[in-house]
Amino acid sequence: xxxxxxxxxxxxxxxxxxxxxxxxxxxxxxxxxxxxxxxxxxxxxxxxxxxxxxxxxxxxxxxxxxxxxxxxxxxxxxxxxxxxxxxxxxxxxxxxxxxxxxxxxxxxxxxxxxx
Amino acid sequence: xxxxxxxxxxxxxxxxxxxxxxxxxxxxxxxxxxxxxxxxxxxxxxxxxxxxxxxxxxxxxxxxxxxxxxxxxxxxxxxxxxxxxxxxxxxxxxxxxxxxxxxxxxxxxxxx
Numbered sequence: 001x002x003x004x005x006x007x008x009x010x011x012x013x014x015x016x017x018x019x020x021x022x023x024x025x026x027x028x029x030x031x032x033x034x035x036x037x038x039x040x041x042x043x044x045x046x047x048x049x050x051x052x053x054x055x056x057x058x059x060x061x062x063x064x065x066x067x068x069x070x071x072x073x074x075x076x077x078x079x080x081x082x083x084x085x086x087x088x089x090x091x092x093x094x095x096x097x098x099x100x101x102x103x104x105x106x107x108x109x110x111x112x113x114x115x
Numbered sequence: 116x117x118x119x120x121x122x123x124x125x126x127x128x129x130x131x132x133x134x135x136x137x138x139x140x141x142x143x144x145x146x147x148x149x150x151x152x153x154x155x156x157x158x159x160x161x162x163x164x165x166x167x168x169x170x171x172x173x174x175x176x177x178x179x180x181x182x183x184x185x186x187x188x189x190x191x192x193x194x195x196x197x198x199x200x201x202x203x204x205x206x207x208x209x210x211x212x213x214x215x216x217x218x219x220x221x222x223x224x225x226x227x
Contacts, residue, residue: 004158006158040219040220041219041220042119042205042207042217042218042219042220043159043205043217044217045214045215048214056214091158091159093158093159103149103161103164104159104161104215105161106151106158106159106160107158108156108157108158109157109158
């Protein structure tokens with residue numbers, strides 16, 4: 001079984017530029033999550049999708065962050081414009097069911113550096 | 116609201132020694148508990164989870180954890196660690212109605 005695919009692995013941009021990250025979950029996994037992991041901290045949920053619908057985006061800074069999962073499969077997370085404090089690893093995870101108790105499968109993440 | 120506290124940010128141990136990584140949580144409702152491991156430049160991998168039943172949970176790579184409801188703890192243990200266990204370990208709590216909340220992690224460093 002292929003894992004959760006994320007790209008790119010690394011990205012360096014200047015502040016006020018835009019950036020996009022891509023995630024392809026495990027085949028058949030209905031639920032997809034985007035997490036932000038700042039250095040020295042645990043992952044913080046940004047947004048959760050169930051198929052192509054948003055379940056929870058309460059922690060997503062909507063003035064600069066956006067995410068979509070148009071066909072209920074792969075997903076894109078965008079930041080526009082980026083700030084220095086957005087430097088972090090952005091993790092995508094998926095799960096089979098719609099409940100977190102199933103446990104997540106994480107991708108390797110995208111490390112974003114904003115300079 | 117739920118929260119997780121990992122009591123040690125760094126735990127250095129020698130190879131073949133036992134180790135315990137401590138995790139305490141707070142929640143006003145019943146919880147599910149998880150431990151994840153993160154190797155350098157990789158995503159998190161599920162080690163084990165407690166959903167219900169026996170309070171002693173066994174996971175992959177020889178790790179186990181014990182759920183203690185009265186002390187609101189879910190400590191992770193391994194009787195004998197290997198160099199390859201060097202990684203970041205995250206405790207997470209979840210309620211059926213909520214989302215997983217992660218602790219800030221414990222860096223386990225196994226020295227030869």
